[in-house]
Amino acid sequence: MATGTAVDVVMPQMGVSVSEGTITKWLKSEGEEIAADESLLEISTDKVDTEVPSPTSGVVQQILAQEGETVPVGTKIAVIAPGGAPGEAAPAEAAPETPPEPATAEAATEADQAAGAESETPTAAKPEEAPSVEEAPPAPAPIEAEPQPAADGDGRREAKFVSPVVARIASEHNVDVSQLEGTGRGGRVTKKDILKHIESGAPAQAPAEAAPAEAPAPQAPPRPAPAPAAAAAPPGAGETVEPMSAMRKGIAEHMRRSLDTSAHVTTTFEIDLSKVVGIREKLKKEYAERHGVKLTYLAFIARATVDAISEWPWMNAELRGDSIVVKSYINLGIAVALEGGKGLIVPVIKNAEGMNLLGLARAIEDIAERARSKKLMPDDVQGGTFTITNPGGYGAIHGTPIISQPQVAILDVEAMVKRPVVVTGDDGGDVIAIRPMMNLCLSYDHRLVDGAYAAQFMRDLKENLQTWDESAY
Amino acid sequence: MAERTYLQAISEGLRQEMRRDDRVFIIGEDVGVYGGAFKVTQGFQEEFGQWRVIDAPLSETAIVAGCTGAAIMGLRPVAEMQFADFISCAWDHLVTVAAKQRYRAGTPVPITVRLPSGGGFSGGPFHSQNPESSFAHIPGLKVVCPATPADAKGLIVSAIEDPNPVLYFEHKHLYRRIKDEVPEERYTVPFGEARVHREGDDITLVTWGAMVYTAGEAAQKLEEEEGLSVEILDLRTLIPWDKRAVLESVEKTSKALVLHEDTRTGGFGAEIVATIAEEAFEHLDGPVSRVTAPDTPVPFSPPLEKAFIPQVEDVVAGLKELAEY
Numbered sequence A: 001m002a003t004g005t006a007v008d009v010v011m012p013q014m015g016v017s018v019s020e021g022t023i024t025k026w027l028k029s030e031g032e033e034i035a036a037d038e039s040l041l042e043i044s045t046d047k048v049d050t051e052v053p054s055p056t057s058g059v060v061q062q063i064l065a066q067e068g069e070t071v072p073v074g075t076k077i078a079v080i081a082p083g084g085a086p087g088e089a090a091p092a093e094a095a096p097e098t099p100p101e102p103a104t105a106e107a108a109t110e111a112d113q114a115a116g117a118e119s120e121t122p123t124a125a126k127p128e129e130a131p132s133v134e135e136a137p138p139a140p141a142p143i144e145a146e147p148q149p150a151a152d153g154d155g156r157r158e159a160k161f162v163s164p165v166v167a168r169i170a171s172e173h174n175v176d177v178s179q180l181e182g183t184g185r186g187g188r189v190t191k192k193d194i195l196k197h198i199e200s201g202a203p204a205q206a207p208a209e210a211a212p213a214e215a216p217a218p219q220a221p222p223r224p225a226p227a228p229a230a231a232a233a234p235p236g237a238g239e240t241v242e243p244m245s246a247m248r249k250g251i252a253e254h255m256r257r258s259l260d261t262s263a264h265v266t267t268t269f270e271i272d273l274s275k276v277v278g279i280r281e282k283l284k285k286e287y288a289e290r291h292g293v294k295l296t297y298l299a300f301i302a303r304a305t306v307d308a309i310s311e312w313p314w315m316n317a318e319l320r321g322d323s324i325v326v327k328s329y330i331n332l333g334i335a336v337a338l339e340g341g342k343g344l345i346v347p348v349i350k351n352a353e354g355m356n357l358l359g360l361a362r363a364i365e366d367i368a369e370r371a372r373s374k375k376l377m378p379d380d381v382q383g384g385t386f387t388i389t390n391p392g393g394y395g396a397i398h399g400t401p402i403i404s405q406p407q408v409a410i411l412d413v414e415a416m417v418k419r420p421v422v423v424t425g426d427d428g429g430d431v432i433a434i435r436p437m438m439n440l441c442l443s444y445d446h447r448l449v450d451g452a453y454a455a456q457f458m459r460d461l462k463e464n465l466q467t468w469d470e471s472a473y
Numbered sequence B: 001m002a003e004r005t006y007l008q009a010i011s012e013g014l015r016q017e018m019r020r021d022d023r024v025f026i027i028g029e030d031v032g033v034y035g036g037a038f039k040v041t042q043g044f045q046e047e048f049g050q051w052r053v054i055d056a057p058l059s060e061t062a063i064v065a066g067c068t069g070a071a072i073m074g075l076r077p078v079a080e081m082q083f084a085d086f087i088s089c090a091w092d093h094l095v096t097v098a099a100k101q102r103y104r105a106g107t108p109v110p111i112t113v114r115l116p117s118g119g120g121f122s123g124g125p126f127h128s129q130n131p132e133s134s135f136a137h138i139p140g141l142k143v144v145c146p147a148t149p150a151d152a153k154g155l156i157v158s159a160i161e162d163p164n165p166v167l168y169f170e171h172k173h174l175y176r177r178i179k180d181e182v183p184e185e186r187y188t189v190p191f192g193e194a195r196v197h198r199e200g201d202d203i204t205l206v207t208w209g210a211m212v213y214t215a216g217e218a219a220q221k222l223e224e225e226e227g228l229s230v231e232i233l234d235l236r237t238l239i240p241w242d243k244r245a246v247l248e249s250v251e252k253t254s255k256a257l258v259l260h261e262d263t264r265t266g267g268f269g270a271e272i273v274a275t276i277a278e279e280a281f282e283h284l285d286g287p288v289s290r291v292t293a294p295d296t297p298v299p300f301s302p303p304l305e306k307a308f309i310p311q312v313e314d315v316v317a318g319l320k321e322l323a324e325y
Helices: A090-097 A100-117 A164-173 A191-199 A207-214 A246-261 A274-291 A297-311 A357-372 A451-466 B006-020 B044-048 B060-072 B084-105 B132-136 B149-161 B211-226 B243-253 B268-279 B302-308 B312-324
Strands: A007-010 A020-026 A039-044 A049-053 A058-063 A070-072 A076-081 A264-272 A317-320 A323-326 A332-334 A386-389 A409-424 A430-445 B002-005 B024-028 B053-055 B076-080 B112-117 B142-144 B166-171 B179-182 B195-198 B203-207 B230-234 B237-239 B256-263 B289-293
Touching: A039 A076, A164 A191, A264 A451, A274 A297, A274 A357, A274 A430, A274 A451, A297 A332, A297 A357, A297 A386, A297 A409, A297 A451, A332 A357, A430 A451, B002 B006, B002 B149, B006 B024, B006 B044, B006 B149, B006 B166, B006 B179, B024 B044, B024 B060, B044 B053, B060 B076, B060 B084, B084 B112, B084 B166, B112 B149, B132 B142, B132 B166, B132 B237, B132 B268, B142 B149, B149 B166, B149 B179, B195 B211, B203 B211, B203 B243, B203 B312, B211 B230, B211 B256, B211 B312, B230 B243, B243 B256, B243 B268, B256 B268, B256 B312, B268 B289, B289 B312
Parallel strands: A332 A386, A386 A409, B024 B053, B024 B076, B076 B112, B112 B166, B142 B166, B203 B230, B203 B256, B256 B289
Antiparallel strands: A007 A076, A020 A039, A020 A070, A039 A049, A058 A076, A264 A430, A317 A323, A409 A430, B002 B179, B142 B237, B195 B230
């Protein structure tokens, strides 16, 4: 039977900034047989929910962390004994080699390095690579082929053809197709089979996409010991209690850390959108008919913002240690609320500096649509350099948004409201006119950006909008 | 609305367009005094006279060449081939001259060539073919294949109005067999817009012409017997064809079958299948399939012809195969 050594299963690292994971469900219990790569358990992290496959064939000898428990990356959570020998000798062998701390520390360093590298993409898409398995040293697992066919039982695991559409849906929803029962020819998993599986509330849905609120958090400082969770008091009368989702926790941690990190200041400018309104009225139909694109005010604001940033590059910078890192590209994050206002995603429009009004309008529509239909890829929510949030759609007229780390500014777009304003009349005198007015609120990090710098940026942004030059966009 | 056969609908469309636009004239073999081999133009010569309903000599070359010249000079000719099969004689004028004139000289060539096509009545190899794909391959020509009386009328009007040479394939087997409500006034049906003949979720079936009805019967049968839901798209026009409708339907169903009465190799189905494979690859959950006639001439013998033209049971088998995949 196998190698005669027990193999430890540790909490895998699901992305550079992820330092812990929650066990949502054990798919095998102690004493059960398991084949290599068969799913052992489901975990939830603030980046992704996924299944963890067994690193080897054998028997689940020990489960060391229970469902609902959150443990640091690298923590030993189970031991798989070589096939057929549950319990025998394994603990003794496993023990010497698995202090959880080194694994964690290692992971942390790795995370820091990756953060520096900037382009490292924590990929949620390849869970099978993640679990860092530590084998006990003695016998380096000779390939002692396929232990006992019994483990495979009905032969279900032999490779079955996966059609293009099934492969795509599986990767979007993190589903292991080999684990599903198929109704197609020869047991092939059909599109209907996998959709049924997903609709049945199977594990591991979209959260890969959900993480973004927290995505750009490479600095991953040693966690500011989260206020030692006041041992949750039992619910009082009239209270309902539900656990925080991984996404909720991610947002909570990120918002708190951002306030702890940046020196937030908010400034508000009042913009007269008369010109933009007129131009939008004129272009709207053409955009819809010729390009199939909805031309929103947000697109105008995004375009004007990108322009203003090019004059004020520190708005598109980052403080990295003692250095100021200025970026030549503008990756525009657009905050998108999820259904019912519970949770948000910040998909990113890459290289917005190269897009005209049409390009931005199209990009905004695209990411918003994909955010709502859960079709964003991990890469779509990373690498933002400046964020726009748009609560104006709900009627807000002022806000003090929290910066998405490690960016240094976030622009809050408020509702457009018709208001009486004093303008210069034809005869040069003051007159009161009805104008479509909008407030734009900018939160910026005063560690880097000073008040005058931010105000001048906003002045230019206002100017861009009020004197919109159609030919320039 | 009035009830019209497929044939009456074509006739009515032609007549209304001739009344509306005196640039429109008809030319063909026996279209005048005799009223056409299938009587589509019966009574036309009485109403419009010999100069607008012209009996031509037995020369498809002369008919299409004459139309091309007249079109270049500003008229709107409608040529009738007695059978679509005979159009091969006019190939040179259509393909070399008419299809390329606009490209070469910028002159529109608004001719319509009516092509009674298709089999099912033991007409044999010279009177039963469906040569649409040969012409779909030629840039500069448009290809129209109506299946319903309402489309037959609206598309003949669109064909006459179109500034390009349009090949209008009218299926002989539908002439008197298919009857439906048709608006009485003149109207057009746009090119390039497929019609959803039947909605469904499990398999997309793309077809045109007489096969729309074969497909409909097959789908009905499968729905009753197997609970299978087949979406049938009637392309109505092949050039241009409604790629978007096909791809959207395939994205929904993930399985596609193309059905045509024409022979298999190089048939227009191949173009559709290739496009689905190219542009909807990640949506596919089964092989994109075809049900077509085999690569032989159309047989005379009724049993052989039945074996040649896709029948309801052939379509049922093809759909079942795909459903079970």
